[in-house]
Amino acid sequence: MALPVDIPAVLKAAIDATDQANESVSVSVWIDDTAAPDCIAQVRGAFASPEGTNARVSLSYMDAGVAPRAEDDLAVIVAGNDEAVGRVAADIRAVGVPVMVATTTPSLVREHAAASGFPVPDGDVIAPVRTPGAFPRAKTPALPPEEPIALTGQTKDLLNERMGSWVIAAAPEKRLAFAHAFPFVRRPLAMDAINSTALQNAGIGLLPIIPGADMPIMTLNQAKMLMQIATAYGQPLDKERIPELAALIGNAFLCRMVARSLVKAVPVAGLVISGGIGFAATEAVGRAAIEYFEAGGSAAGLAQVAKTAASEAAGAVSRASATPLGQRTIKAAKGAVQGAVGLLRTKKR
Numbered sequence: 001m002a003l004p005v006d007i008p009a010v011l012k013a014a015i016d017a018t019d020q021a022n023e024s025v026s027v028s029v030w031i032d033d034t035a036a037p038d039c040i041a042q043v044r045g046a047f048a049s050p051e052g053t054n055a056r057v058s059l060s061y062m063d064a065g066v067a068p069r070a071e072d073d074l075a076v077i078v079a080g081n082d083e084a085v086g087r088v089a090a091d092i093r094a095v096g097v098p099v100m101v102a103t104t105t106p107s108l109v110r111e112h113a114a115a116s117g118f119p120v121p122d123g124d125v126i127a128p129v130r131t132p133g134a135f136p137r138a139k140t141p142a143l144p145p146e147e148p149i150a151l152t153g154q155t156k157d158l159l160n161e162r163m164g165s166w167v168i169a170a171a172p173e174k175r176l177a178f179a180h181a182f183p184f185v186r187r188p189l190a191m192d193a194i195n196s197t198a199l200q201n202a203g204i205g206l207l208p209i210i211p212g213a214d215m216p217i218m219t220l221n222q223a224k225m226l227m228q229i230a231t232a233y234g235q236p237l238d239k240e241r242i243p244e245l246a247a248l249i250g251n252a253f254l255c256r257m258v259a260r261s262l263v264k265a266v267p268v269a270g271l272v273i274s275g276g277i278g279f280a281a282t283e284a285v286g287r288a289a290i291e292y293f294e295a296g297g298s299a300a301g302l303a304q305v306a307k308t309a310a311s312e313a314a315g316a317v318s319r320a321s322a323t324p325l326g327q328r329t330i331k332a333a334k335g336a337v338q339g340a341v342g343l344l345r346t347k348k349r
Contacts, residue, residue, distance in 0.1 A: 086113025
């Protein structure tokens with residue numbers, strides 16, 4: 001039986017992902033020599049040795065003078081106590097280049113920048129503290145950290161993840177190229193792809209459309225997500241890896257079939273369970289792919305990892321939906337998705 005998915009669309013998505021990963025990227029890193037040594041070392045280490053040949057990185061000290069490069073895709077300032085940081089950042093933004101201000105003294109940097117008349121937008125000040133929209137694995141501290149924030153194992157990871165999240169937001173059209181070149185961008189990109197795809201598939205599962213019509217859309221979404229993650233981690237599923245790509249598509253289709261069989265077996269609203277499975281299975285598959293690639297896995301084993309994760313997630317949602325608490329949770333999730341859809345429709349009018 002033919003798989004209910006647009007195979008040419010999947011192949012095109014695979015080729016596009018590979019092409020995007022190989023695009024050239026250019027970054028200038030400007031170092032304020034009053035910045036904390038561990039912050040300088042961390043940011044230099046993140047950008048200094050890009051993987052592959054698609055990235056150009058320039059490392060310079062601010063005291064030697066800053067000449068913004070309009071050809072850059074983004075710029076980075078490693079900031080400390082220099083009161084010129086705000087002005088330098090403004091000069092770089094003036095030529096159309098997004099600029100990240102990485103620091104372990106965020107309060108001081110903001111204060112100096114504001115006092116100089118060149119405040120730095122809050123979203124561009126990147127420090128190892130948790131903020132909405134970031135994807136840190138570290139726990140949020142109970143109190144604001146003392147500055148300068150010491151970079152330990154946990155805060156190093158947090159700074160990398162915050163920098164990676166900023167990069168994919170600042171250069172969305174080249175996000176795969178940055179992930180290909182810089183390992184610290186990979187997990188934030190993957191998590192962003194997972195979150196957006198899981199919400200899409202949850203919404204699709206909740207829509208009362210023709211039975212089975214959701215399968216091609218959800219399958220294609222899941223396959224595209226996994227292709228982005230694989231490409232970001234240097235394991236592109238391009239036309240040279242047709243067997244792995246076919247297995248991935250087949251796995252996504254089988255996951256949808258499992259979800260439908262579970263919907264029939266559980267005595268609650270089918271659309272609710274379908275939406276819950278659409279979200280949970282997509283997120284489980286994506287997170288499993290991240291752990292798999294970060295452990296050194298290759299594209300050849302991705303389909304089996306995805307199949308196992310999706311099946312376990314689908315079963316967990318179905319078992320939960322059979323309990324009163326589970327039903328209330330899924331109902332709340334359904335309401336949230338419907339509210340978001342309604343808001344989007346209002347904005348389009």
